[in-house]
Amino acid sequence: MINAIIDLYTKADIKTISSKLLRSSRWQQHHFTAMGSLQAQPLWLDFLAQYGVSELISKTHSKGQELETLQLILQPKKLLKPVRLSFVIKHNNTFIKSVKCVVDTLLLANNEFTGEASNNTLVIPKLPKSDPIMVCDLDNQLHPTTFHATPSDICELPTQTAETLNNWWQIWQLNNLTNFESVYAKNADVILAGSNETQSKDALLNCHLALSQTLSRCYAQLETVQFDSALNQATICWTLDGTFNTKNVRVRQQILTVITITNTLISSEVMQFDTLALNQQFAL
Incomplete structure (x- = not known):
């Protein structure tokens, strides 16, 4: 395969x-x-x-x-x-x-074509028409009493790994930003969408804060969690719902995160999402 x-x-x-x-x-x-x-x-x-x-x-x-x-x-x-x-x-x-x-x-x-004959230096992907979707608003009354799944709820994980991933998930589900200091190794490597360059965990914090300014009334929800015990690596597919402030429309960003854990701390993370597909799907 x-x-x-x-x-x-x-x-x-x-x-x-x-x-x-x-x-x-x-x-x-x-x-x-x-x-x-x-x-x-x-x-x-x-x-x-x-x-x-x-x-x-x-x-x-x-x-x-x-x-x-x-x-x-x-x-x-x-x-x-x-x-x-x-x-x-x-x-x-x-x-x-x-x-x-x-x-x-x-x-x-942000890429460029190799051929000099091309007038377009920006490579705009040819995208299919996205699946129709309606994203519900956040209910302030039901939300505090609703069960919110954590990684260990949907995937069998070793105890220490479960604790690390659950604490990581609190960053996105509960905006517990102090966990950036307790969950990540000091020299953790991070790769974010839009770049192949390795960055520090500070870039991930800045990404979170930037999303919080772009999207309001956010809710993070898990889709799947996969764990490779040999590599001590987890893959999490999840979504981030929110109101896109400049358009006042509810959107859903699909995100794929690959996390490697070393000595109970996150040593590397790759966070990928399809920015242009989101823009097309919700006419942003």
């Missing part, structure tokens, strides 16, 4: 990955859900046509009980700088049941 996804981008091998998808298989990308290979193929073809076949710069692969995570850094032939794609995959070793693919479209938009 992993090699089939890699070969899709590095060899333009659409046949192999198509054979792994049933008609009921879901491939989610750019906030759009494709059912089966016939609907997914336009996504793959658009990427290959716009950016070309890629060279694999690096890959990271982790496995949980039901899900696997694949992180790729690719160098497309038509672009000057590498791009990052992250996948959360569910399969039965024969067929793919679902794939959640997060493309760093902000990184793409």
Whole structure:
């Protein structure tokens, strides 16, 4: 499964990955859900046509009980700088049941084409029409009495790992910003959407504060949690609902976070989301 996804981008091998998808298989990308290979193929073809076949710069692969995570850094032939794609995959070793693919479209938009003949130095991804969605408002009366799931509620985790991830989740669900000091190692490495550069945990705090200024009445909610005990690495798919202040519209940002834990502290974190797909979905 992993090699089939890699070969899709590095060899333009659409046949192999198509054979792994049933008609009921879901491939989610750019906030759009494709059912089966016939609907997914336009996504793959658009990427290959716009950016070309890629060279694999690096890959990271982790496995949980039901899900696997694949992180790729690719160098497309038509672009000057590498791009990052992250996948959360569910399969039965024969067929793919679902794939959640997060493309760093902000990184793409800040990229440049290699060809001098191109007048456009900014790479604007060709995006499909997003899935229709209605995001409910935050109920101030029900919210304090509602059960709010934590990572350990939906994934079996070692005790110390559960404590670390639950404390991490409080940063986003409860705005407990002091946990940045207690949960992260001092020299923790952070990679955020829009950049391949490693940053400090201060960049993550600044990201949180920037989102708090852009979105009001926020609510963070878990989707899936996967844990690889061999790598001591967790992948969390989650959403952040909020009112986009300048448009006064409720939006939902889909986020994929990969966390590596060393000696009970977060030593590295990759936080990915599809900025341009969000802008298109909610006309921002």
